Amino acid sequence: MKPPVTLHLSCSHSALASAIVRIAAELETAGADPASIYAARVIAEELGTNVIKYAYPEGQCDTFTVMLTLHPPHFTLTVEDHGTPFNPLDCPPPDLTLPLEERPIGGLGIHLVRKLSDRVTYERRDDKNIIAVERRLQDSNPPS
Amino acid sequence: MTLKEHRLDTTLILSITGELDNAASDQFRELALERIADGVSRLIVDFGQTTFVASMGIRALFIPAKELKAKGGSVVLAALNREVRNLLLVAGVLDLFPVFATPEEALAHHCK
Numbered sequence: 001m002k003p004p005v006t007l008h009l010s011c012s013h014s015a016l017a018s019a020i021v022r023i024a025a026e027l028e029t030a031g032a033d034p035a036s037i038y039a040a041r042v043i044a045e046e047l048g049t050n051v052i053k054y055a056y057p058e059g060q061c062d063t064f065t066v067m068l069t070l071h072p073p074h075f076t077l078t079v080e081d082h083g084t085p086f087n088p089l090d091c092p093p094p095d096l097t098l099p100l101e102e103r104p105i106g107g108l109g110i111h112l113v114r115k116l117s118d119r120v121t122y123e124r125r126d127d128k129n130i131i132a133v134e135r136r137l138q139d140s141n142p143p144s
Numbered sequence: 145m146t147l148k149e150h151r152l153d154t155t156l157i158l159s160i161t162g163e164l165d166n167a168a169s170d171q172f173r174e175l176a177l178e179r180i181a182d183g184v185s186r187l188i189v190d191f192g193q194t195t196f197v198a199s200m201g202i203r204a205l206f207i208p209a210k211e212l213k214a215k216g217g218s219v220v221l222a223a224l225n226r227e228v229r230n231l232l233l234v235a236g237v238l239d240l241f242p243v244f245a246t247p248e249e250a251l252a253h254h255c256k
Contacts (some may be wrong), residue, residue: 013165013166013167017163017165017167034226034227035227035230038196038227038230038231041196042196042198042199042231045165045166045196045198046166046198046199049166049198049200094236096235096236096237099240100206100209100210100213100240101210101213101214103206103237103240106203108199108202108203108235109198109199109200111199111234111235112198112199112231112234112235115234116234
């Protein structure tokens with residue numbers, strides 16, 4: 001197994017956007033299919049945005065870490081922050097049967113992360129929120 | 145992200161080039177709401193050149209759609225590529241919007 005690609009990011013959307021480009025390139029080199037690369041981009045975007053916007057009290061977000069581990073036929077994206085303890089998996093899934101006027105505005109990001117991945121785990125360790133998301137490199141591979 | 149506008153009376157085709165990511169979603173929503181306030185009643189969102197959509201981008205579609213629905217107008221989607229279509233499907237919003245293969249088809253459909 002290759003060593004993970006570890007990216008230490010400042011809390012800005014431009015840093016996150018560059019990291020996503022890097023992750024997509026690494027996955028492409030590893031033979032991931034377009035659906036998996038797209039899923040990885042969405043997963044990194046949603047988890048990274050959550051850290052930047054919500055993990056720290058206003059103005060206190062400094063850096064966070066995004067890590068890509070390739071373990072064919074799967075990969076794992078891990079996002080770590082030192083922010084307020086928060087397990088997004090505790091959030092109830094949005095009600096997708098509601099008509100447009102009654103749809104709540106929030107809760108979509110973590111729903112997408114769950115639906116686009118095979119496994120999501122959360123742990124609070126060493127004062128860090130650690131979210132690990134695992135997915136197939138190709139849709140033709142069995143789910144992890 | 146770049147937004148290109150093509151207005152025909154009360155219909156606006158809004159073409160998104162690049163990424164409708166979480167950072168760009170405010171810009172899209174603000175422009176859409178501004179144009180609705182300015183008399184647009186049918187918003188055709190053209191995804192033909194859109195490379196990426198994230199959750200806040202999806203939410204940015206909701207807000208103008210709610211606004212227009214209350215006024216008897218609508219938001220319709222055009223030229224979704226496979227990845228964007230799948231994302232909207234997973235988000236459970238695909239059946240909330242009429243979807244057309246091209247913006248021209250969306251325009252033609254309205255005239256019938």
